[in-house]
Amino acid sequence: MKNIFSIPRNELEEYFININDKKFRATQIYEFLYKKRIYNVNDMNNIGKNIKEKLKQDFDFSFIKLKLKQEDVNVKKYLFELSDGNYIESVLMYHDYGISICVSSQVGCNMGCAFCESGRLKKVRNLEAYEIVQQIILIEEDIKARISHVVVMGIGEPFDNYDNIMNFIRIINDPKGIDIGARHITVSTCGIVPKIYEFAKDFSQVNLAISLHAPNDKLRNQIMPISKAYNLNELMNSIKHYIKTTNRRVTFEYIMLENINDSEDNAKELSKLLKNLNCYVNLIPYNETENIGFKRTKKVQILAFYDILKKNGINVTIRKEFGSKVDAACGQLRANQN
Ligand code: SAH
Numbered sequence: 001m002k003n004i005f006s007i008p009r010n011e012l013e014e015y016f017i018n019i020n021d022k023k024f025r026a027t028q029i030y031e032f033l034y035k036k037r038i039y040n041v042n043d044m045n046n047i048g049k050n051i052k053e054k055l056k057q058d059f060d061f062s063f064i065k066l067k068l069k070q071e072d073v074n075v076k077k078y079l080f081e082l083s084d085g086n087y088i089e090s091v092l093m094y095h096d097y098g099i100s101i102c103v104s105s106q107v108g109c110n111m112g113c114a115f116c117e118s119g120r121l122k123k124v125r126n127l128e129a130y131e132i133v134q135q136i137i138l139i140e141e142d143i144k145a146r147i148s149h150v151v152v153m154g155i156g157e158p159f160d161n162y163d164n165i166m167n168f169i170r171i172i173n174d175p176k177g178i179d180i181g182a183r184h185i186t187v188s189t190c191g192i193v194p195k196i197y198e199f200a201k202d203f204s205q206v207n208l209a210i211s212l213h214a215p216n217d218k219l220r221n222q223i224m225p226i227s228k229a230y231n232l233n234e235l236m237n238s239i240k241h242y243i244k245t246t247n248r249r250v251t252f253e254y255i256m257l258e259n260i261n262d263s264e265d266n267a268k269e270l271s272k273l274l275k276n277l278n279c280y281v282n283l284i285p286y287n288e289t290e291n292i293g294f295k296r297t298k299k300v301q302i303l304a305f306y307d308i309l310k311k312n313g314i315n316v317t318i319r320k321e322f323g324s325k326v327d328a329a330c331g332q333l334r335a336n337q338n
Contacts, residue, residue, distance in 0.1 A: 004033065004059040005130035005137075008170040009177065015058075021051060029055075030176040037137070039063070064088075064134050066142065070326040077328035078139060082107070082131060086124055089333045090135040090154055098148030098184075103135045104333065105165060106156025111190050113211075114223045115257060116331045117289045118155040127156070129167035136178060150180055153188040153209070155333045159195035169206060182206045188253065193230040196238040204246040209282075210239060212252040214261050215269035223260065236273065243278050250279045255286045255331075256297035256305065267305045271312035280315035287329040 007015075012026035028046065032038045039061060041052045067087070068079040074094040081087055088104040108121040132152075140147055150172060152158045158165045169185060172178040182205035189195065190211045199208060214220035220227040227235075239250055252274065256262050274281065283306060286296040297305075302318060309316040321329065 001058070001060045003128065003130035004029075004055075004061050005133045005171070006128050006164075006167060007059075008167050009174055019054060025051065027176050030174065034171075034174075034177045034179075037141070063138070064131055066138050069142070070328070072326045072328065075326070075328055076139075076143075077326050077333075078135070078142075080135065080138070082127075088127065088131070088135075088155055089328075090139060091328045091333070092139055092143065092147075095149075099143070099145060100149035100151060101136060101139055101147050102151045102153045103132050104154030104156055105132060105152055105158040105161050109156050110160065111157045112225045113190060113213075115213075115255060115286065115292060115294050117291065118331065118333050120291065123156070123160070126161040126164055129164045129171060132164070132168040133171050133178070136172065147180070149184045149186075151186045151188065151209075153186070153330070157190055157192065158187050159189045159192040159199070162195050162198065166202060169203060173206075186251070190224060190226045191230055191235045192226065193234050193238045196235075196242055200242040200245045204248070207248070207251065208239075208242060209251040209253055210235070211255075212270075212281075213255050213257075215266055215273050219261055219266075223257070232273070239279075240277070248278075250277070252279055252281045253284055254281055255284045256302050257286050258295035258297045258301075260294065262297040262301055262305055264304065264308060267308035268312070271309055271314050274314055275312070280317065281309060282317055282319050284319045284330055285321060287331050289327075289332060 009026050009030055012029060013023045016025040017023055032044045038044055041055050041061065062083060065081045066078060067081045070077045076092045078090045079087055086107045088107060090104060091102040093100045104127065106126050107124040109119040110123040112119050136147055136150065152165065165187065172180045173182055173185065186207035186209050188209040188211060213223060217227060217232050220232060243250060283302060285302060286294060288294065288296055306316055306318060
């Protein structure tokens with residue numbers, strides 16, 4: 001039985017047509033769930049008794065469970081338990097431009113990036129759309145405010161769970177659903193090339209971020225196994241295609257790892273790779289974790305790297321840091337509690 005929060009509105013319309021009811025019922029149900037936040041079918045007035053019974057038979061209305069909340073300045077980290085006992089985390093951030101949430105897309109991750117804590121637990125399974133949608137709903141309930149921005153940058157590789165992510169985006173972007181604007185949604189990938197082409201076709205208004213982290217194949221192969229499946233040339237071609245067809249700017253994330261990818265030569269090579277591309281680079285000071293040996297690049301070196309990109313005409317920012325005290329920062333999310 002599918003969970004109701006996994007169903008995009010057009011699918012729900014088909015359902016109602018198939019049971020000989022009216023198409024508009026789907027919008028009514030959406031408004032109960034996502035606008036009025038009424039989750040118990042019995043409390044949905046204006047819906048006939050028979051339809052209520054049918055809905056209860058055909059859909060699961062259950063929720064993932066909020067287990068733990070940790071707070072730091074302008075950030076909260078949430079641990080959720082899924083119905084099968086697995087755990088995931090999400091992070092809420094208060095910015096000057098609004099409130100954003102970083103959602104997880106899988107339990108564990110198979111991408112095996114050498115520097116990332118989230119991938120130390122291999123992928124257990126994909127999250128279904130409802131398990132991602134409900135991260136937003138439950139956090140909005142907790143903070144009693146609406147979330148304005150969503151980034152799919154928590155645990156997991158979203159393009160290794162494409163269909164569920166697609167439904168998730170449809171539901172949260174739907175004006176009758178959670179109604180978060182496409183331009184306020186960002187999906188981040190380590191570079192699963194065929195899905196970048198699909199994404200350009202399916203979601204031309206949603207932002208794309210690429211975890212790049214190295215300016216050449218040799219280095220990228222050492223820290224990101226995905227690079228052996230799709231090399232930098234293939235990756236850059238897919239990104240150029242995305243930019244050309246969507247007319248949108250791409251974000252490149254580049255973690256600064258001391259003595260690995262942070263030299264001046266690396267900065268020059270990166271500038272060359274991205275020259276004349278409609279993009280910007282987000283330099284991420286690496287968050288060290290106990291279990292992994294990489295070190296964070298020193299501040300002066302990050303600034304030197306930044307200057308070289310700037311001089312070469314690349315748009316670049318240094319990521320504002322959030323949440324490292326509660327292990328809520330990039331790469332620190334885990335799928336278990338040990
Ligand atoms: N799998 C997707 C989504 C995860 S996004 C992707 O790779 O883009 C999480 C981001 O945090 C990625 O850019 C990842 O490379 C980065 N990251 C991983 N470990 C980190 C760490 N310890 N410090 C800073 N950033 C890290």
